[in-house]
Amino acid sequence: MKKALFILILIFLIATITGCNGNNTGSIEEVLIEEDEEESGIKELNDEEIENAEKEEIDLYDIKPNENGQIMIIMYHGISKEESEWVRTIDNFKKDLKSLYDNGYRLLNLSDYVNNNISTEAGFTPVVLTFDDGLQNQFNYVDENGVKVIDPDCAVGILEEFCKNHPDFGKGASFFVYYPVPFRQSDFIYDKFKFLIENGYEIGNHGYNHENLGKISIDKVQESLAKNAQKTYDILSGYTVQTLALPYGAAPKGNNYKYVIKGEYNGFSYNNKAVLKVGSNPAFAPNHIKFDSERLPRVRGSEILVNGTGMYDYIEYFKKNPEKRYISDGNKDTVTIPESELPNFNMDSIGEKNLITYLPDKSAD
Numbered sequence: 001m002k003k004a005l006f007i008l009i010l011i012f013l014i015a016t017i018t019g020c021n022g023n024n025t026g027s028i029e030e031v032l033i034e035e036d037e038e039e040s041g042i043k044e045l046n047d048e049e050i051e052n053a054e055k056e057e058i059d060l061y062d063i064k065p066n067e068n069g070q071i072m073i074i075m076y077h078g079i080s081k082e083e084s085e086w087v088r089t090i091d092n093f094k095k096d097l098k099s100l101y102d103n104g105y106r107l108l109n110l111s112d113y114v115n116n117n118i119s120t121e122a123g124f125t126p127v128v129l130t131f132d133d134g135l136q137n138q139f140n141y142v143d144e145n146g147v148k149v150i151d152p153d154c155a156v157g158i159l160e161e162f163c164k165n166h167p168d169f170g171k172g173a174s175f176f177v178y179y180p181v182p183f184r185q186s187d188f189i190y191d192k193f194k195f196l197i198e199n200g201y202e203i204g205n206h207g208y209n210h211e212n213l214g215k216i217s218i219d220k221v222q223e224s225l226a227k228n229a230q231k232t233y234d235i236l237s238g239y240t241v242q243t244l245a246l247p248y249g250a251a252p253k254g255n256n257y258k259y260v261i262k263g264e265y266n267g268f269s270y271n272n273k274a275v276l277k278v279g280s281n282p283a284f285a286p287n288h289i290k291f292d293s294e295r296l297p298r299v300r301g302s303e304i305l306v307n308g309t310g311m312y313d314y315i316e317y318f319k320k321n322p323e324k325r326y327i328s329d330g331n332k333d334t335v336t337i338p339e340s341e342l343p344n345f346n347m348d349s350i351g352e353k354n355l356i357t358y359l360p361d362k363s364a365d
């Protein structure tokens with residue numbers, strides 16, 4: 001009994017130590033073997049190392065990072081004058097950005113989220129914004145005395161203005177477009193795409209013509225997704241579309257689901273690193289055992305309660321349940337989690353990063 005307890009403590013201790021040392025942890029088993037080899041040499045810390053360790057501890061207990069917590073991927077469609085299930089008003093969208101900012105959320109691009117490339121400032125929570133359908137009110141050019149300018153009331157115009165005034169909010173959003181005319185102004189497709197990728201945004205796949213992928217043949221699914229990706233690739237000379245928002249949230253059933261991830265049509269192949277659904281809750285952190293980049297849920301950018309799946313529901317939820325929320329440690333090369341998250345942590349997913357664990361309630365001793 002005592003021995004079992006000792007081993008358990010050892011596992012936790014080793015996970016912590018290897019994290020701090022910069023060794024790759026891999027699995028618990030590997031870690032134990034590594035530790036056996038090192039067992040003889042107990043290293044004494046010098047003054048500087050002790051000071052650094054103490055400094056880190058203080059920061060940890062102050063910031064309480066939890067990089068195994070949940071992340072909201074927010075779903076928008078139209079940004080227009082009248083609020084509805086699929087439309088956010090201009091004022092409400094501005095309010096959403098301010099609310100996210102004020103509540104400690106910072107913008108992260110979808111690809112950085114799925115690639116676990118998260119350098120959000122320490123103590124803050126990444127949030128991913130997504131816009132479906134490539135509507136004109138998401139990105140609209142207007143004529144101002146003969147000069148083409150971004151409509152300040154379209155989604156991109158509002159985002160640009162907000163991010164300019166709040167530079168620490170970060171930059172980013174994904175636009176899931178379909179053809180033949182993304183953003184509905186045929187003369188400006190290239191200009192808009194170019195602006196997006198040069199200004200920190202991403203372009204994703206939403207089918208060639210918004211087909212319901214659950215109701216067409218596997219050949220047609222591949223045709224729809226490959227033609228979309230190829231068209232964007234051609235327009236932006238080489239831009240590789242790697243993310244998909246399922247039109248209507250629909251996909252082929254069972255084993256055929258794989259065709260939304262990989263497929264080919266007419267010699268052009270696609271490989272989606274992220275597949276987004278329509279509803280209805282925050283997503284898991286990239287190192288969480290339940291993280292599934294092929295089936296990512298989204299929270300609605302809305303206050304109209306559709307089964308409580310709006311972003312304000314979750315802003316409140318995370319206030320009441322702060323331990324569920326992703327809190328960054330500010331370093332994309334380390335993953336810092338409270339020890340209580342170890343059972344939910346996927347050791348195989350950590351790659352080159354270092355795992356750091358801590359006991360958040362230690363300061364209460």
Ligand SMILES: [Zn+2]
Nearest residue numbers: 132133247248
């Ligand atoms: Zn759509």
